[in-house]
Amino acid sequence: MLSLPKKVSIIEVGPRDGLQNEKNQVPTDVKLHFIRALQDAGVGEMELTSFVSPKWVPQMGDAADIMAGAKRIGRQFVLAPNERGIANARAAGADSIAVFVGVTDAFNKKNINRTTDESMEQLTPLIQKMKEDGLFVRACISTAFHCPFEGPVDPERTVNLCKRFARLGVDELSVADTIGMATPQESELLFSRLKEELPDILMTAHFHDTRKMALANIFASLQAGVDRFDASAGGLGGCPFAPGATGNVATEDVVNMLERMDIDTGISVEGICRAVDVVASHVSRPISTGMYTLYKNAHRIG
Numbered sequence: 001m002l003s004l005p006k007k008v009s010i011i012e013v014g015p016r017d018g019l020q021n022e023k024n025q026v027p028t029d030v031k032l033h034f035i036r037a038l039q040d041a042g043v044g045e046m047e048l049t050s051f052v053s054p055k056w057v058p059q060m061g062d063a064a065d066i067m068a069g070a071k072r073i074g075r076q077f078v079l080a081p082n083e084r085g086i087a088n089a090r091a092a093g094a095d096s097i098a099v100f101v102g103v104t105d106a107f108n109k110k111n112i113n114r115t116t117d118e119s120m121e122q123l124t125p126l127i128q129k130m131k132e133d134g135l136f137v138r139a140c141i142s143t144a145f146h147c148p149f150e151g152p153v154d155p156e157r158t159v160n161l162c163k164r165f166a167r168l169g170v171d172e173l174s175v176a177d178t179i180g181m182a183t184p185q186e187s188e189l190l191f192s193r194l195k196e197e198l199p200d201i202l203m204t205a206h207f208h209d210t211r212k213m214a215l216a217n218i219f220a221s222l223q224a225g226v227d228r229f230d231a232s233a234g235g236l237g238g239c240p241f242a243p244g245a246t247g248n249v250a251t252e253d254v255v256n257m258l259e260r261m262d263i264d265t266g267i268s269v270e271g272i273c274r275a276v277d278v279v280a281s282h283v284s285r286p287i288s289t290g291m292y293t294l295y296k297n298a299h300r301i302g
Contacts, residue, residue, distance in 0.1 A: 004222050004223070004261065004263060005222065005227040005263060006262075006263065006264060007227070007263065007264045007265070007266075008222075008227050008228070008229065008258055008263050008264070008265055009044070009045060009227065009228045009229075009265075010043065010045070010228075010229055010230075010231050010251060010254065010255065010265050010267055011045045011046065011047065011077075011174075011204060011228065011229070011230045011231070012038050012043045012045065012046040012047070012231065012232070012233060012251055013046075013047040013206075013230045013231065013232050013237070013248060014034070014038065014047075014232040014233040014234065014236050014237070014248075014251065014275075014279075015031055015034060015035050015038070015046065015047060015048055015049065015066075016047035016048060016049050016050050016060075016077075016078070016079055017047055017230075017232060017236075017237045017248060018232040018233065018234070018236030018237040018247070018248065019031065019059055019236060019237075019279075019283075020050055020057060020059055020060055020237075021057075021059070021237065022059055022236070022283050022284060023284045024282060024283060024284045025058065025059065026059065026279065026282045026283070027282070028062040028065050028066065028069070030278065030279060030282050031049075031062070031066060031279075032066065032069045032070060033278050034233075034275055034278045034279045035048065035066075035070050035071075036070075036071060037271070037274055037275035037278050038233060038271075038272070038275045039071060039073045040271055040274075040275075041267055041268045041270075041271025041272045041274070041275055042265075042266045042267040042268055042271060043074070043251075043267060043272075044073065044074035044075070044266065045074050045075045045076070045077070046074070046075075046076050046077070047076075047077045047078070047079065047098065048066055048067065048070055048076050048077065048078055049062075049063040049066040049067065049078050049079075050063060050078060050079035050080070050085075051063050051078055051079070051080045051085040051086070051088045051089040051092070051094075052079070052080075052081055052085060063078065063088070063089075063092065064088070064092045067089075067092040067093055067094065068092070068093075075096050075136065076094075076096060077094075077096045077097065077098045077138055078092075078094045078096070078097060078098065079097075079098045079099075079100065079140075080094075080097050080098070080099065081099065081100065081112060082122065082126075083122075083126055086126055086130065090135075094135075095134075095135055095136065096135065096136040096137075096138065097130060097135055097136070097137060097138070098137075098138040098139070098140055098174070099123055099126070099127065099137065099138075099139055099140065100139070100140035100141075100142060101116055101119045101120060101123065101139070101140075101141065101142065101161065102116060102119075102141075102142040102143045102147075102178075103116065103141060103142065103143045103144055103147070103153050103157050103158050103161050104116070104143050104147040104149065104150045104153060104157075105150075106147060106149035106150045107142060107143045107147050107148065107149060107150070107178070108142075110149065111142070116161065120161075120164060123168075124168060127139075127165075127168045127169070127170060128168060128169070131168070131169045131170075136171050136172075137169075137170045137171055137172075138170065138171065138172040138173075138174060138204075139162075139165040139170045139172070139173050139174070140174045140176060140206070141158065141161060141162060141165075141173060141174065141175045141176060142176050142178045143176070143178045143179070144158045144175045144176055144177065144178070144190065145158075145177045145178075145181060145182040145186055145187075145190065146177070146178075146179055146181035146182065147178075147179075148178075148179050155186075155189065155190050155193065158175065158190060159190075159193055159194060159197065162175065162194060162198060163197070163198065166198050166201050170201070171201070171202060172201065172202035172203075172204060172228075173194070173198070173201055173202070173203055173204065174204040174205075174206050174230055175190070175191070175194065175203070175204065175205060175206060176206035176207075176208075176230075177205075177206065177207045177208055177214075177217065178208065179208065179210060180207070180208035180209055180210025180211050180213070180214065181210070181211065182207065182213070182217050183213065183217070184213070184216045184217055184219065184220035185220070187205070187207075187217040187220040187221050187224070188220040188221065188223055188224045189224075190224075191203065191205060191220075191221045191224035191225070191226050192224040192225070195224060195225040195226065202228060203226055203228065204226070204228040204229060204230055205217070205218065205221045205226050205228070205229050205230070206229070206230040206248070207229075207230075207248070207249045208237075208247065208248055208249065209235060209247060209248065209249045209250070214248075214249035215249065215253065215254070215257055218249065218254060218257070219257075222263075229249075229254060230248065231248060231249050231250065231251040231254045231255075232247060232248035232249070232250065232251060233250070233251045233252065233272050233275050233276050233279075234247075234250060234251075234252075234276040234279070234280065234283075234287040234289060234292060235247040235248060235249065235250035235253075235287065235289045236248065236279075236283065236287075250289035250290070250291070250292070251267070251272050252269050252272040252273055252276070252289060252290075252291035252292055252295075253289055253290050253291050255267045255268075255269050255272060255291075256269050256290075256291050269291055269295075270295065272291075273291060273292050273295035273296075276289075276292050
């Protein structure tokens with residue numbers, strides 16, 4: 001077993017991944033207040049918004065307004081799926097851009113109507129151009145463990161896709177358990193392999209908590225040498241193209257676990273809970289993560 005890291009980076013994905021598929025239209029000023037509260041809690045890296053077609057994702061139709069109104073603290077990502085999205089993101093001042101591809105063709109076709117290879121062909125010149133221009137590029141790898149349409153994913157397929165992105169010079173890989181099916185053994189094995197074969201790239205683990213194994217998977221990934229994790233305040237999020245997938249692992253629960261293990265995150269659990277309070281009344285489902293529930297109960301008692 002590898003020794004655990006002394007410090008871990010949390011990439012907050014609530015404002016983008018957490019809200020992107022929310023049924024209720026969250027007002028722009030509420031999103032900006034949410035972002036500010038997350039920053040006040042100590043969040044240094046965050047997914048702010050997504051430059052996608054408002055026709056398909058109305059929730060992200062205010063992306064340019066979010067970019068204009070958000071305070072620039074640390075590294076702030078925006079998601080951009082194609083050439084037009086990247087151009088719009090850059091025009092809005094983004095200097096850290098995330099692209100995404102699913103490991104499986106079936107998921108990719110449901111998501112963006114292309115096979116994995118077709119998506120990579122489209123993204124290759126775009127990534128090369130962004131790197132030439134000095135942008136930070138984050139590649140999000142969906143269905144890295146299991147696919148809702150194809151079932152278990154051979155780790156070799158995930159490793160090969162990650163290597164293709166690494167050859168293009170991306171700065172970071174965010175490797176996702178999109179439907180929350182991964183086990184700790186699978187997480188430790190995949191991330192050990194990725195850390196060994198791609199030691200010079202930032203490696204981030206992204207877990208959904210569909211089957212309540214996200215914290216166990218994070219612990220297994222820590223043992224594999226991972227020290228970067230995506231998380232969403234309040235456990236917000238889910239995937240519209242992955243039946244049964246619930247929200248991301250909750251930032252407040254991840255930070256609590258890590259801090260109690262003497263692993264520094266630089267983030268306040270109470271601060272994250274205050275940020276969740278900002279958005280809780282605007283989303284369509286009740287927020288009942290472990291630490292947020294304790295926070296609400298304590299304030300009720302107080």
